[in-house]
Amino acid sequence: MxxxxxxxxxxxxxxxxxxxxxxxxxxxxxxxxxxxxxxxxxxxxxxxxxxxxxxxxxxxxxxxxxxxxxxxxxxxxxxxxxxxxxxxxxxxxxxxxxxxxxxxxxxxxxxxxxxxxxxxxxxxxxxxxxxxxxxxxxxxxxxxxxxxxxxxxxxxxxxxxxxxxxxxxxxxxxxxxxxxxxxxxxxxxxxxxxxxxxxxxxxxxxxxxxxxxxxxxxxxxxxxDRINVIYAGQIIEEGTTEEIFYEGEHPYTWALLSSVPRLDIESKKELYSLGGTPPDLLLPLEGCPFASRCRYCMGICREKMPPKTEISENHSVTCWLKHPSAPRIEKPDLLRRAQ
Missing domain, CATH: 3.40.50.300 (P-loop containing nucleotide triphosphate hydrolases)
Known part of the structure; x- marks a missing residue:
């Protein structure tokens, strides 16, 4: 192209x-x-x-x-x-x-x-x-x-x-x-x-x-065709639309997806809302900018900005959870493929 x-x-x-x-x-x-x-x-x-x-x-x-x-x-x-x-x-x-x-x-x-x-x-x-x-x-x-x-x-x-x-x-x-x-x-x-x-x-x-x-x-x-997920002035995940929706890797991406109303959940179930507030951009960001709002936050997340990890040719994420030493977590069931 x-x-x-x-x-x-x-x-x-x-x-x-x-x-x-x-x-x-x-x-x-x-x-x-x-x-x-x-x-x-x-x-x-x-x-x-x-x-x-x-x-x-x-x-x-x-x-x-x-x-x-x-x-x-x-x-x-x-x-x-x-x-x-x-x-x-x-x-x-x-x-x-x-x-x-x-x-x-x-x-x-x-x-x-x-x-x-x-x-x-x-x-x-x-x-x-x-x-x-x-x-x-x-x-x-x-x-x-x-x-x-x-x-x-x-x-x-x-x-x-x-x-x-x-x-x-x-x-x-x-x-x-x-x-x-x-x-x-x-x-x-x-x-x-x-x-x-x-x-x-x-x-x-x-x-x-x-x-x-x-x-x-x-x-x-x-x-x-492609999506760049931006948080605190930085791209924290990028990939094709299919990769972001079905194979998203960043907790902030998961939070955005969880906030989208779905037809396959109970009508009276409360819609997900991400707690906390974004960081003050007047201040220097020493660690991951999403650390204070992330339920999976580790000690290193508050100390150092995570490196960019390539998932595929078009898909990359900036998150310590993708580090080889990070604990394995189960991703939330956000959106299911149509059967």
Whole structure:
């Protein structure tokens, strides 16, 4: 497969009155053309900061991408790009669907004008051509009467339709990479399924690579090719979707999987909830960042960061439980394969 994105040792900090918040700590991953990669973890783990860093969208200051970080798009270093080059990159080659469409869309501009804006900048289209293309994009994302709806304002659309507008805006210039930051969070489950199905269909026709940012493993089950599980600004497990769901090795991955509602458990059984809180990212992390919340925590977990262990060609985990000297434990029964 053709590799279009290579992220190496990505570290991002925010300088605050209380000190330096190390939000992302040495993240490494890659993305191939037409592939879907999910970045999964609870709120505050560094998913969105990582995604925005790929386009250098985190405000600088207070944000600071550390020296030694590398983000290569089609072999070109994004972190060394000029402001002019970044303008051409954003929207045309890498696009992003932001978390809340109501705050991301301009309430004073018509929908058609908002979609047409990037077309005028990147594709050099005139007003009529860009509005015709905007209507075509609304039709592509299954919004009825697109030629009339381009004259509507965001408040005249439902939540699900606003999210479709955001997708239309992001895909208007046929980008190579689409970053979707929690694209279904504020939607009910029926609309969530429709949005994910729409993204999947558009990806197959446009061959766009997708980075899906989410806290919900249930969303990525039938959508992502690979999953990176992020905790405290670090990737603690990565693998194919099947490997993470059925052969996950990190206790935090088990906790995320246990939090997904299942059809094969009693309706009155209490849903699993992970206790404790993530570590303070203002402080240095000496041991495993998950140690204080892990039921399998050993003495060494609080003293030293575990090494990365390769489980297979695509599957790796950062956990002391994979050390040859660690005690054997029985993994919880999280998700069963369909019989």
């Amino acid at each position: 053709e590799r279009i994105l290579e992220v190496s040792n990505l570290s991002v900090s925010f300088h605050t009155y209380a000190g330096e918040v190390k939000a992302v700590r040495g993240i490494n991953f890659s993305l191939d053309k037409g592939e879907t990669l999910a970045l999964v973890g609870e709120s505050g783990c560094g998913k969105t900061v990582t995604a925005k860093a790929l386009m250098r969208l985190n405000p600088e200051p207070p944000g600071d991408i550390k020296e030694g970080s590398s983000v290569k798009f089609d072999g070109e270093e994004v972190l060394n790009m000029s402001k002019e080059r970044l303008k051409k990159l954003r929207g045309a080659e890498i696009s992003m669907i932001f978390q809340d469409p109501m705050t991301s869309l301009n309430p004073t501009m018509k929908i058609g004008d908002q979609i047409a804006e990037s077309l005028k900048i990147h594709n050099k289209l005139n007003k009529k051509e860009s509005l015709d293309r905007a209507a075509k994009m609304l039709e592509t994302v299954n919004i009825p009467e697109p030629k009339e709806r381009i004259n509507n304002y965001p408040h005249e659309f439902s939540g699900g339709m606003r999210q479709r507008v955001m997708i239309a805006m992001a895909l208007a210039c046929n980008p190579k990479i689409l970053i979707a930051d929690e694209p279904t969070t504020a939607l009910d489950v029926t609309i969530q399924a429709q949005i994910l199905e729409l993204l999947k269909n558009l990806q197959s026709t446009m061959n766009t690579a997708i980075i899906l940012v989410t806290h919900d493993l249930g969303v990525v089950a039938n959508f992502a």
